């Protein structure tokens with residue numbers, strides 16, 4: 233059998249899909265060791281679990297490694313803590329990442345954790361369904377009354393006001409929603425598990441770990457691969473042989489799966505991160521005209537555990553940039569209600585500060601004071617350019633120049649160069665220059681060459697003293713008019729509510745009522761999505777060497793996990809679903825033989841031609857007893 237490491241080395245040869253495949257291999261190797269949910273019993277009649285013989289275990293193992301099941305689509309980042317493992321075989325992934333990680337470690341934790349975080353979220357498992365029959369005096373044959381289990385708790389992310397950093401995730405990184413309660417007799421359904429809410433600052437972007445910025449879903453890719461960024465597995469010996477009704481429709485995909493990331497831009501905005509597991513159905517739900525006494529129930533669906541990367545890009549209207557000690561924080565304090573730390577040494581501000589300015593009366597403007605930039609910041613000098621990304625969402629920049637600096641013109645050019653090097657969009661933003669500290673005698677004279685240069689080039693200029701609050705109002709008015717111009721331009725280009733923002737900078741006014749009904753709607757949608765199933769949506773893969781068939785499809789995988797195999801009727805139902813969904817015919821068409829292995833999710837079965845013959849309860853029971861003895 234190919235070991236996990238050999239497998240990984242093989243994958244690494246494909247540099248393009250390196251990062252994804254690496255975690256996929258690790259995930260696969262783990263999924264094989266997962267405990268067998270139903271022991272080695274039950275399907276033995278037409279399907280028998282393959283784990284009883286070494287050959288079969290190996291076959292199932294290698295196929296699972298190649299194409300691991302449910303964890304693969306759900307746990308993209310689950311094993312990313314192993315990202316430092318070196319499997320050899322070249323590839324630039326570690327080579328690029330390692331020095332960066334080392335660099336980050338030398339930066340103070342406050343700075344490192346300000347705008348990036350990694351968290352692990354887990355949705356709740358659904359409650360188990362119950363098998364129960366009504367037993368009451370004078371009510372003969374009371375019928376089935378086993379209730380359904382409650383759904384597991386969902387995981388939500390909510391943009392909370394008052395938070396402006398991700399540093400709270402230094403202390404708490406695990407978020408787990410509660411399990412659904414099991415169903416009870418007398419048709420009592422179990423309670424739904426409690427949801428969990430992760431509070432994040434406005435402007436946070438959430439991605440599945442390992443996806444990296446810019447990840448997006450490739451049309452026609454395999455949705456089970458966490459968005460289909462690869463479109464192939466990179467294995468030569470496992471081939472996809474048949475796809476049945478696999479339409480890649482986006483209807484069943486969450487926003488995160490569709491877009492690759494979630495973005496929270498408005499206060500109170502809420503988005504679903506993970507669905508809770510479905511509650512298992514009790515036997516009352518299986519009652520039908522042909523089966524009045526169903527003796528089967530479902531186990532609750534497992535919750536999803538996944539790692540996510542959080543990135544914060546502050547949402548502000550105006551970014552204040554400049555060299556260290558230029559007076560940026562002092563300007564923020566004089567413009568807004570913020571109280572940033574101000575001191576006469578460079579890099580007083582280590583992380584960006586936000587401030588809301590209400591001075592205009594008719595609207596408020598949000599300012600962001602970004603840590604100082606030095607010449608060569610793009611090469612990591614000073615605090616580097618990391619924090620400039622917070623200006624990407626700003627509409628206007630105010631560039632503060634220290635009038636008392638030995639070379640104000642040089643400072644101006646140095647900052648412009650850093651902005652240019654950071655991104656084109658930042659360099660193209662409207663900006664106003666504010667020459668600060670004019671209260672110091674001689675500053676106006678010493679900055680004459682800079683003033684001339686700016687005037688010649690038509691750049692808007694203000695001379696201010698942030699400490700003495702001199703020239704602040706004219707500066708604010710200019711900022712307002714540039715913002716207004718910007719909004720008008722955007723309105724012409726994109727319509728009235730560009731990017732969700734309107735004139736007040738905070739988006740459309742929303743009262744509590746709207747928010748509550750929006751939340752209810754989202755919750756209803758989330759609950760509905762957890763009950764959707766389409767068995768005719770699966771893909772078949774075949775590994776010739778071990779004669780192993782791998783069935784991939786959400787409905788099948790969760791069905792196999794939720795089935796309580798101790799019931800004869802559960803086995804009968806499975807048999808029916810295989811036929812109705814088209815899986816039986818697809819396997820036959822592809823030439824499945826007696827004794828072949830079939831993997832669905834974490835389960836392995838042995839194909840037995842007896843499946844054409846419907847077994848009685850007695851035969852099934854005898855077989856079960858024999859299997860139990862073997863164990």
Ligand SMILES: Nc1nc2c(ncn2[C@@H]2O[C@H](COP(=O)(O)OP(=O)(O)OP(=O)(O)O)[C@@H](O)[C@H]2O)c(=O)[nH]1
Nearest residue numbers: 556557558559560561562576579580581604698699
């Ligand atoms: N005389 C005078 N001093 C000022 C003025 N504005 C700021 N300062 C002083 O300049 C020093 C630096 O001010 P900060 O506001 O901390 O400067 P900064 O640009 O935020 O600096 P970093 O956060 O380190 O990048 C402080 O000692 C302020 O008191 C001003 O208008 N006049």
Ligand SMILES: [Mg+2]
Nearest residue numbers: 560561580581
């Ligand atoms: Mg500062």
